[in-house]
Amino acid sequence: MKKLKYNLTVKPGTTTQYKTGGWRTYKPVVDHEACIGCGMCSKVCPEGVCFSTGQKNSKGRVFYDRDLDYCKGCGLCAKHCPVKCIKMVEDYK
Amino acid sequence: MKNNKKQIVEGSHAVAEVIKNCQVDVISAYPITPQTHIVEDLERMKAEGKADFEYIRADSEFAAASIVLGASATGVRTYTATCSQGLLLMTEVLFCIAGLRLPIVLTCANRAVSAPISIWNDQQDAVTLRDSGWLQLYGETNQEVVDLHILAYKLAESMMLPVMVNMDGFVLTHTYEPIEISKESVIKKYLPKYKPPQNTILDVNNPRSLGDFAAPDVYMEIRQELHEDVLSSKKQITKLAQELKKIFGRSIGDNGLFESYKLNDADIVLVAMGSVCGTIKEVIDNQRGKGQKVGLLKVISLRPFPDEEIVEALKKAKYIAVLDKSISMGSEGVLAIDLKRAAYTKLKAKIQSFIIGLGGRDVTEKMIIKIINSVKKQDNKIQFIGE
Numbered sequence: 230m231k232k233l234k235y236n237l238t239v240k241p242g243t244t245t246q247y248k249t250g251g252w253r254t255y256k257p258v259v260d261h262e263a264c265i266g267c268g269m270c271s272k273v274c275p276e277g278v279c280f281s282t283g284q285k286n287s288k289g290r291v292f293y294d295r296d297l298d299y300c301k302g303c304g305l306c307a308k309h310c311p312v313k314c315i316k317m318v319e320d321y322k
Numbered sequence: 323m324k325n326n327k328k329q330i331v332e333g334s335h336a337v338a339e340v341i342k343n344c345q346v347d348v349i350s351a352y353p354i355t356p357q358t359h360i361v362e363d364l365e366r367m368k369a370e371g372k373a374d375f376e377y378i379r380a381d382s383e384f385a386a387a388s389i390v391l392g393a394s395a396t397g398v399r400t401y402t403a404t405c406s407q408g409l410l411l412m413t414e415v416l417f418c419i420a421g422l423r424l425p426i427v428l429t430c431a432n433r434a435v436s437a438p439i440s441i442w443n444d445q446q447d448a449v450t451l452r453d454s455g456w457l458q459l460y461g462e463t464n465q466e467v468v469d470l471h472i473l474a475y476k477l478a479e480s481m482m483l484p485v486m487v488n489m490d491g492f493v494l495t496h497t498y499e500p501i502e503i504s505k506e507s508v509i510k511k512y513l514p515k516y517k518p519p520q521n522t523i524l525d526v527n528n529p530r531s532l533g534d535f536a537a538p539d540v541y542m543e544i545r546q547e548l549h550e551d552v553l554s555s556k557k558q559i560t561k562l563a564q565e566l567k568k569i570f571g572r573s574i575g576d577n578g579l580f581e582s583y584k585l586n587d588a589d590i591v592l593v594a595m596g597s598v599c600g601t602i603k604e605v606i607d608n609q610r611g612k613g614q615k616v617g618l619l620k621v622i623s624l625r626p627f628p629d630e631e632i633v634e635a636l637k638k639a640k641y642i643a644v645l646d647k648s649i650s651m652g653s654e655g656v657l658a659i660d661l662k663r664a665a666y667t668k669l670k671a672k673i674q675s676f677i678i679g680l681g682g683r684d685v686t687e688k689m690i691i692k693i694i695n696s697v698k699k700q701d702n703k704i705q706f707i708g709e
Contacts, residue, residue, distance in 0.1 A: 231480060231481050231482040231519065231551070232519060233423060233482060233519070233522075233547065234543070234547050235540065235543065235544050235547060236521065236522060237421075237422055237423060237522070237532065237533075237534070237544070238395075238521070238522045238523065238524070238530040238531065238532045239530060239531055239534055240529070240530055240531070241529055241530065241531045242531065242534075
């Protein structure tokens with residue numbers, strides 16, 4: 230029986246192993262002090278990677294952040310943030 | 323004639339019978355002239371309860387090829403048949419089948435390709451797919467075609483490569499000849515049940531993906547492996563042809579790869595594939611009677627192309643005329659191109675490409691004599707011999 234060097238049938242891929250965040254060019258950086266915790270970013274995020282950290286800043290606001298393992302850097306959160314506390318910066322790897 | 327197990331049947335029917343006897347599990351096809359009788363017969367066997375296989379009617383050749391691809395990926399023996407436009411419609415899937423290393427067997431009832439539309443025989447359809455990774459075998463007689471199918475399954479499953487068995491449309495498919503169709507019980511001795519390699523099949527209890535993305539870091543190696551396995555299938559064909567001879571008592575050419583006919587002392591050698599070789603042999607016998615040293619090299623395996631073996635068989639020839647029922651437009655006959663490549667720096671003989679029998683033009687003895695006479699001339703240009 231022929232045994233191939235490369236098995237062409239593989240276990241189905243899963244994003245628990247493959248971190249799709251590697252595709253991005255820009256990454257969002259959230260200014261935790263300026264964030265008002267409105268949650269707009271989590272509502273517009275197409276990847277669902279914006280989340281409430283549950284921590285409070287010095288003004289007593291619960292601030293948000295991103296799961297950079299899966300954020301593809303589309304910049305929608307920065308565009309929609311009412312207080313403009315998210316900056317898109319080039320992501321060098 | 324007590325021991326004569328031959329029966330007079332149509333080529334297509336013989337192919338259908340032998341496919342049933344090869345214990346195929348899944349068949350899917352779309353009818354196209356001149357392949358139709360093969361799949362009609364298979365459907366009839368199923369409808370009359372004489373066969374166990376699943377027969378899936380497809381809505382096109384593209385679907386038929388896709389169905390056998392999927393079925394084969396679950397680890398069962400599969401079959402399809404087509405030709406001409408149907409084969410070309412399958413093209414995308416056929417490259418996938420070879421790339422996915424699925425051991426599917428396909429019968430191509432060789433027919434010309436449009437346009438202009440022609441339902442008659444030439445070999446343009448199959449040779450056009452020579453770069454796909456499919457192994458391609460060409461039969462001269464219906465007996466040879468039947469035996470090639472038995473060999474094809476064993477070859478496909480031992481190499482994990484798909485095999486296309488070619489038979490000339492009408493000339494073979496619709497012709498009644500005395501044929502011995504081996505019984506299931508005998509075929510079983512040669513061709514055991516198909517056991518796919520471990521962890522390669524699609525199974526709901528052990529989910530795997532097939533046809534995955536290959537990034538630039540592995541794609542090239544996977545394609546190289548396919549190429550090397552097509553090359554090494556040459557040895558396997560020789561081995562399987564010997565085994566076939568032992569069990570069935572019938573041989574396929576000299577070695578499963580080609581047949582030499584009166585080659586030993588031949589100055590002029592004709593090289594061809596398929597049913598036209600019968601006519602060529604007739605002409606050779608007649609010309610030899612007139613003192614002309616002519617021989618034939620019948621190519622059975624176009625892919626893999628047996629380079630060294632063919633060069634060895636042709637080393638004494640002075641003039642080689644390659645007869646193709648196909649053409650690579652703007653270049654030469656496909657067999658001629660392959661032969662010239664194999665002969666490069668190794669043969670001194672003049673090799674000339676002759677195009678014959680396109681779109682069902684009958685190839686007569688007169689045409690073959692004309693080729694024998696013109697190959698000795700200085701001119702080395704491709705020639706169309708139509709009358």
